[in-house]
Amino acid sequence: MALPELITGIPGPRSRSLAAKLRRFESRNVTFVADGWPVFWQRAAGVNVWDADGNRFLDLTSAFGVSGLGHGAMGAAMAEQSQRLLHAMGDVHPTELKAELCARLSAITFERWGVGVGKTILGNSGFEAIEAALKTSLLRTGRRGVLAFRGGYHGLGFGALTTTGLPFFREPFRAQLPDFATFVPFPCEREQIEAALREREFGCILVEPIQGRGGCVVPPPDFLPMLRAVCDAHGILLVLDEIYTGFNRTGALFACEHSGVVPDIVCLGKALTGGFPLSACVGRAEVMDAWPESRGEALHTSTFLGNPVGCAMALASIVEHAKPETPREVRERGANFEAALRRLGDVRGMGLLLGMEVTPARAQAVVQRALSEGVLLLADGPGGNVLSFTPPFAISEAEIAFVSERLAQWLR
Numbered sequence: 001m002a003l004p005e006l007i008t009g010i011p012g013p014r015s016r017s018l019a020a021k022l023r024r025f026e027s028r029n030v031t032f033v034a035d036g037w038p039v040f041w042q043r044a045a046g047v048n049v050w051d052a053d054g055n056r057f058l059d060l061t062s063a064f065g066v067s068g069l070g071h072g073a074m075g076a077a078m079a080e081q082s083q084r085l086l087h088a089m090g091d092v093h094p095t096e097l098k099a100e101l102c103a104r105l106s107a108i109t110f111e112r113w114g115v116g117v118g119k120t121i122l123g124n125s126g127f128e129a130i131e132a133a134l135k136t137s138l139l140r141t142g143r144r145g146v147l148a149f150r151g152g153y154h155g156l157g158f159g160a161l162t163t164t165g166l167p168f169f170r171e172p173f174r175a176q177l178p179d180f181a182t183f184v185p186f187p188c189e190r191e192q193i194e195a196a197l198r199e200r201e202f203g204c205i206l207v208e209p210i211q212g213r214g215g216c217v218v219p220p221p222d223f224l225p226m227l228r229a230v231c232d233a234h235g236i237l238l239v240l241d242e243i244y245t246g247f248n249r250t251g252a253l254f255a256c257e258h259s260g261v262v263p264d265i266v267c268l269g270k271a272l273t274g275g276f277p278l279s280a281c282v283g284r285a286e287v288m289d290a291w292p293e294s295r296g297e298a299l300h301t302s303t304f305l306g307n308p309v310g311c312a313m314a315l316a317s318i319v320e321h322a323k324p325e326t327p328r329e330v331r332e333r334g335a336n337f338e339a340a341l342r343r344l345g346d347v348r349g350m351g352l353l354l355g356m357e358v359t360p361a362r363a364q365a366v367v368q369r370a371l372s373e374g375v376l377l378l379a380d381g382p383g384g385n386v387l388s389f390t391p392p393f394a395i396s397e398a399e400i401a402f403v404s405e406r407l408a409q410w411l412r
Helices: 013-025 075-082 096-111 126-141 158-162 167-176 190-199 223-234 308-321 325-342 360-372 397-410
Strands: 041-045 048-051 056-059 118-123 145-149 181-184 202-207 237-241 265-268 279-284 347-350 353-357 378-380 386-389
Touching: 056 397, 075 308, 096 118, 096 279, 096 308, 118 126, 126 158, 126 202, 126 237, 126 265, 126 279, 145 190, 158 167, 181 190, 190 202, 190 223, 202 223, 223 237, 325 347, 325 353, 325 397, 360 378, 360 386, 360 397
Parallel strands: 145 181, 145 202, 202 237, 237 265
Antiparallel strands: 041 048, 048 056, 118 279, 265 279, 347 353, 353 386, 378 386
16 A cells, blocks of 8 residues: 655655754754654644655654644644734743633643642643652652652653653763652552552652553553552552643543543643643642742742743643544544554554564664655664554554555564
8 A cells, every 4th residue: 555645765865964964063962863864854734744855754653742633733723822922921920821721721630530629830841740740749748759660751851860760861860860769660569569668758659651652561450540549548649640641642531541540640741732842730739739829939930831822722732632532533543553553563552552562673673664665653662672653643544554564564
């Protein structure tokens, strides 16, 4: 099966020239530059991306899970708001949009879950939501310890990095990292949690409902309920990192809803806006009220907090995510995609968060081959050995069939 307009000869001369420029002027630890990698995006729409050379790609990444609703879906909201106001003073003189978004985040989380009002700390990147949650945990419980999980990914700011269970990111900076995190396997038994509790006091347990960058690891159905029970028994906060899994990526508005677990704090980002840097730490009101009242100087803030463009996009995004047809579409497309992939190998995941485990060398080769044939694909897992499939929700049956056919060739 062939899809029209997918162009080979990738990357083209413009992308190669830009790669050379980037290699000269950007710190070398950021963008991977090698023969045949990367391409430079120029525009995107729906499930497709076009590069600087005019090549069209089928995107199986949703740009790190951001564009679940499709590339450009929030463009109208962004354009409209940008004509009125680009920036305000988020913690001093904010916009109406910030108040509306905080109220809406409460409505779709803790109010919707039937446990009362939620209160929000907005940020820019996902790791900022995590660090706001870590600060809240300390203020609420007075305990510095955080129980986290091997293979977990919570971002790379120093607070978030301290709780990220992937050695690749941690080891170069271990000498500067504090020691408040204890790691256990993901998933694990209650006995392992209780053993850690005998060694140290914890303010919170920080966990992804499904590990994304850790290799699309889905815990058993009783895992989150077990963590909830442990937290209730010991007066510990349950903090769920739904930055990747939230906003219907798994076929439910939030992944915790598959097991009926209500966290004390939920961290959101990525698909919250569909393409603008904005994140949110949302917690039960009584938990978040551990923060003192502002007396004119915010204890936790940032220059771009509650940016009006991001807030406008988030509000528009939430409208679409709240429609019942959105998670239903993800479940249906996800089931079809998973069935197609299972004919080629072992697949795990939920909704349109799917992973296929292969060898690291095979994963690298497949990702590179896919790029050369017009498909954007990434590998996750501690060893880079899990092919990750997180396409925009509107991926068609024809595109799923196309990917499956090509993947059968790439895996040979």
